[in-house]
Each structure stands twice: as structure tokens, then as C-alpha cells.
Amino acid sequence: DTEVTQTPKHLVMGMTNKKSLKCEQHMGHRAMYWYKQKAKKPPELMFVYSYEKLSINESVPSRFSPECPNSSLLNLHLHALQPEDSALYLCASSQDTSSFGEQYFGPGTRLTVT
Amino acid sequence: TQLLEQSPQFLSIQEGENLTVYCNSSSVFSSLQWYRQEPGEGPVLLVTVVTGGEVKKLKRLTFQFGDARKDSSLHITAAQPGDTGLYLCAGPTSGTYKYIFGTGTRLKVLA
Numbered sequence: 001d002t003e004v005t006q007t008p009k010h011l012v013m014g015m016t017n018k019k020s021l022k023c024e025q026h027m028g029h030r031a032m033y034w035y036k037q038k039a040k041k042p043p044e045l046m047f048v049y050s051y052e053k054l055s056i057n058e059s060v061p062s063r064f065s066p067e068c069p070n071s072s073l074l075n076l077h078l079h080a081l082q083p084e085d086s087a088l089y090l091c092a093s094s095q096d097t098s099s100f101g102e103q104y105f106g107p108g109t110r111l112t113v114t
Numbered sequence: 115t116q117l118l119e120q121s122p123q124f125l126s127i128q129e130g131e132n133l134t135v136y137c138n139s140s141s142v143f144s145s146l147q148w149y150r151q152e153p154g155e156g157p158v159l160l161v162t163v164v165t166g167g168e169v170k171k172l173k174r175l176t177f178q179f180g181d182a183r184k185d186s187s188l189h190i191t192a193a194q195p196g197d198t199g200l201y202l203c204a205g206p207t208s209g210t211y212k213y214i215f216g217t218g219t220r221l222k223v224l225a
Contacts, residue, residue: 004156033213042202042215043157056212090156102147103204103213105156 003027004106006091012112015081021109023074023091029104031097032074034066035090037108043090049074050097081113117141118203118216126222127193135188135219137203146186146205148177157202193223 004025013019030051035043048056049068065077074091088110092103121136145164149157161170163179170177176189186203203216
């Protein structure tokens, strides 16, 4: 099973809402990632978790809060977002964070902030 | 800062034509991956190249890693409409766990 699942597929939220994005993988991977992708641009790394510990935060605003409850799950908690945060949010996983990191991506959550 | 520049940025060709996409950097990468992404979906891993000069084939797609591991190319033979998508090269930066993506090549194959 090489599948990474993400829920929800689409999300519309107001600037005062609190919502969460969820990601799950059952490949035994120990590294998980959140990316943000704006239209017609490549994905941009937001966070990296290695063995359930946050190892990289790419200076992401605090209105985005990641969480890794266990080795299979990754959440992204959203609060007080801005319209410019509207984007496709992608979760990915890899065996580990070694330099050979082939990543498997989920289908993404299309987020619209109104 | 390590960058991955892809060219061309856009490509529109007729079915049956051949094409090559380039991925270049001034830095050395320990490996490079190629992905294809369709609208509204996540990138799908196509291949990983690791050794300088390595060539890998995936049906009509041929991937090459430069001898100095600073560049890579993707060649598609007899393109088909199903090849349409955004092609992304990506690789791990040296010394960190950060992963960067190339600027992308948007391919459209017309029937």
C-alpha cells in the first residue's frame, strides 16, 4: 500500500474559524511533510516531522500548527487564516529523512479562506 | 540557497512528438526525483536517480542524471495525451532534511 490519504478534499473557512487538515499513511514511513502549493507554482515545504518530532519549520506563521499524534498520522491545525493562505495543502511521507528521500504525496486539500 | 531551474516552463506539442525537459542547478544533489502532477492532485513519483551519469527508463520516459549530479533531464518519446501534466524535479539539499522542488514544466500533448 503506497497510499497517503488526506481529508477533507476541499475546505472553505472564514478568517475566524478553526479547522484541521488530516493526513494518514500506513507504509511504515517515519518522515512526514506538509507542503503548500499555490496555483501554477511548485510545492513549498512547510514542516517536516521525523520519528514524530518536528525537525523543520520553514518559518511558517503560527496560525498554522502541525501535530503528529503517532507515526501514521499528521495534522495541520488552522486558526485565523488570511485569504492569501488559500492554496492546495499537500501531505507527503518518506521512509525517513535521509538524503535518498523519495516522497509519496497525498491528493491534497484544496483550502479556500473567505 | 540551492535552486532547481527547469526548462522549458511550458510546452505544447502534438501527439507522437518527442520532447526533453531539463532540470539544472549550480549545486550538487545526492539524488534527484522526478514527479508528474495533474491538476488538483498531489505529485506522483516517477523515478529517482542517484549516481552521476545514471540513465533510467520507464516505458517511453528516459531520465538521466548529469555526471556531476547538478542536472537531470527527462525525455519522452512519442508523447501521448495522457502524458499531459506538470513535471517537477526535486531533490534533497545537502546537509539538511530540506527537500526543494524545481520550477516545473507544464506539458500539454494535443491529440
